[in-house]
Amino acid sequence: MDRAHRGRRVTEPPLFPKGQRPQVFDDPAVDQLYAAYVALATELAVAFDRIDTLERAVIEGGELSRERLEQLSLDALQDPARVAQRTQLAERLLRPFRMFREARIAEGKPLA
Amino acid sequence: MPAFNTHAMQPTASHDEQARQDFVGALRGHLSGRIMPGAYRVYGSKVEPAFKARHGRPPADHDEVRQLMTQEPFYQFWSAMQRRSQELLWESVIDPTERQLPELIARAKQLGDKAKKSARKTRRGTLLLDPKLEVPRYHTAADIHLQPGGYHTDFTTDDVAAGVIYDKGINLYMGGALGPENNLMGDTLLAYLREKHPDFKPRHILDMGCAIGNSTVVWARAFPKARVHGIDVGAPVLRYAHARAEALGVPVDFSQQNAEHTDFADGSFDLIVSHIMLHETSKSALPRILGECRRLLSPGGQMLHLEIPRGKTAIEKFMHNWESYNNNETFCRYMTVIDLHAEALKGGFPSESVTVDEFAPKLDVAQMNYTESFFWKILAARR
Numbered sequence: 268m269d270r271a272h273r274g275r276r277v278t279e280p281p282l283f284p285k286g287q288r289p290q291v292f293d294d295p296a297v298d299q300l301y302a303a304y305v306a307l308a309t310e311l312a313v314a315f316d317r318i319d320t321l322e323r324a325v326i327e328g329g330e331l332s333r334e335r336l337e338q339l340s341l342d343a344l345q346d347p348a349r350v351a352q353r354t355q356l357a358e359r360l361l362r363p364f365r366m367f368r369e370a371r372i373a374e375g376k377p378l379a
Numbered sequence: 380m381p382a383f384n385t386h387a388m389q390p391t392a393s394h395d396e397q398a399r400q401d402f403v404g405a406l407r408g409h410l411s412g413r414i415m416p417g418a419y420r421v422y423g424s425k426v427e428p429a430f431k432a433r434h435g436r437p438p439a440d441h442d443e444v445r446q447l448m449t450q451e452p453f454y455q456f457w458s459a460m461q462r463r464s465q466e467l468l469w470e471s472v473i474d475p476t477e478r479q480l481p482e483l484i485a486r487a488k489q490l491g492d493k494a495k496k497s498a499r500k501t502r503r504g505t506l507l508l509d510p511k512l513e514v515p516r517y518h519t520a521a522d523i524h525l526q527p528g529g530y531h532t533d534f535t536t537d538d539v540a541a542g543v544i545y546d547k548g549i550n551l552y553m554g555g556a557l558g559p560e561n562n563l564m565g566d567t568l569l570a571y572l573r574e575k576h577p578d579f580k581p582r583h584i585l586d587m588g589c590a591i592g593n594s595t596v597v598w599a600r601a602f603p604k605a606r607v608h609g610i611d612v613g614a615p616v617l618r619y620a621h622a623r624a625e626a627l628g629v630p631v632d633f634s635q636q637n638a639e640h641t642d643f644a645d646g647s648f649d650l651i652v653s654h655i656m657l658h659e660t661s662k663s664a665l666p667r668i669l670g671e672c673r674r675l676l677s678p679g680g681q682m683l684h685l686e687i688p689r690g691k692t693a694i695e696k697f698m699h700n701w702e703s704y705n706n707n708e709t710f711c712r713y714m715t716v717i718d719l720h721a722e723a724l725k726g727g728f729p730s731e732s733v734t735v736d737e738f739a740p741k742l743d744v745a746q747m748n749y750t751e752s753f754f755w756k757i758l759a760a761r762r
Binding site for chain 1: 394395398399401402403405406449455456458459460462463464466467469470471473477519520521522525526527528529532534535540704705707709
């Protein structure tokens with residue numbers, strides 16, 4: 268989530284650091300794909316950690332049947348918290364694209 | 380990663396926030412340990428031999444290496460990943476900080492109030508901010524290390540976020556190698572002073588560009604009888620530094636000042652230190668800062684600046700300069716070629732009093748648990 272959404276802020280903290288943005292590859296789209304790829308890897312690591320934590324908790328706390336797990340998953344799909352979480356994931360993954368776009372706007376460069 | 384000590388000014392991390400920080404740490408460890416060495420191999424086995432075959436000589440300097448290496452797919456891959464890992468590092472620390480910011484600001488105020496109240500009975504630290512201080516361009520032109528907003532921007536009243544973010548951020552940046560209280564650089568410079576001048580007992584110490592006071596606290600602990608000052612241009616990092624030092628029970632006087640021209644009287648200090656500050660300044664600021672050090676030192680006083688060696692070969696210098704082009708350390712690439720001895724002379728120090736050393740501290744067992752010994756550059760001079 269972006270800084271501006273949190274805390275009681277007087278002015279919005281920036282989405283990206285001030286300063287020249289390096290372009291490594293000939294096509295800036297490749298830079299953006301790399302950035303998104305690393306963000307995706309991070310979120311995957313977070314999900315793995317969470318699955319591991321949950322599995323440990325289930326093993327420690329007793330049994331959970333297959334049917335119950337399926338039922339819980341179906342209910343959870345509509346859970347507003349789960350929906351919000353998906354939105355947040357999309358935000359995190361797409362952050363690099365917003366960052367490049369807004370940095371270009373800030374520098375007064377065309378978006379293409 | 381080695382343990383990081385907790386204190387009252389640190390935010391807690393939720394499960395996912397912690398997982399994100401842990402992954403960023405692991406990713407950076409992998410990038411520096413397993414991927415980056417590959418760039419040196421690409422240079423040694425392909426780029427340099429091909430250049431020699433064409434021109435009959437190796438690349439002349441780091442700029443020539445730069446023209447060649449930035450075209451190499453392997454280097455491009457590492458560079459893009461490294462840049463993104465740095466951005467993710469800040470994002471992973473910003474999230475828990477923003478979530479708890481109102482409480483962190485309240486806690487900083489409480490610690491400050493407590494220090495003021497108990498100042499009559501015991502010596503406590505102080506904080507003096509200067510809202511009129513003009514933050515130099517080398518801070519405002521680009522956010523150093525890509526920390527959004529830099530070290531100097533307040534986004535709300537009594538903001539401490541930049542300090543909170545910096546503290547955990549540099550811990551992650553170095554994979555815990557700076558020690559449980561980000562103390563390694565202070566420890567290193569202290570070890571240098573004790574090796575060179577074992578009997579020196581400073582009474583008035585100034586730490587320039589102190590940021591969150593992680594090194595300042597090391598000096599205050601090492602010389603409990605001394606009065607220790609920390610200065611920086613950033614208000615939010617100083618608010619945090621003051622609260623952090625109070626939470627750790629170490630008295631330090633922090634004030635918002637520019638190291639190029641402070642308001643201290645001539646000869647106020649017998650020891651002036653800085654820790655990786657010089658390379659964040661500028662060509663014109665550097666000699667002014669060293670001149671200010673000379674003005675502030677009492678006769679026989681000692682100046683010690685800790686810096687990062689910038690490599691010896693052209694490829695090493697080029698790889699160090701990555702920070703300059705990709706991590707908003709604009710002045711870094713000039714530090715690669717600057718003669719620090721000559722800069723100290725411009726500052727008014729007599730030549731025979733100036734030394735530029737490479738120094739690796741002898742580590743104790745506790746330090747070996749979080750870092751390996753590596754070389755630092757130290758500019759030392761005596762008035």
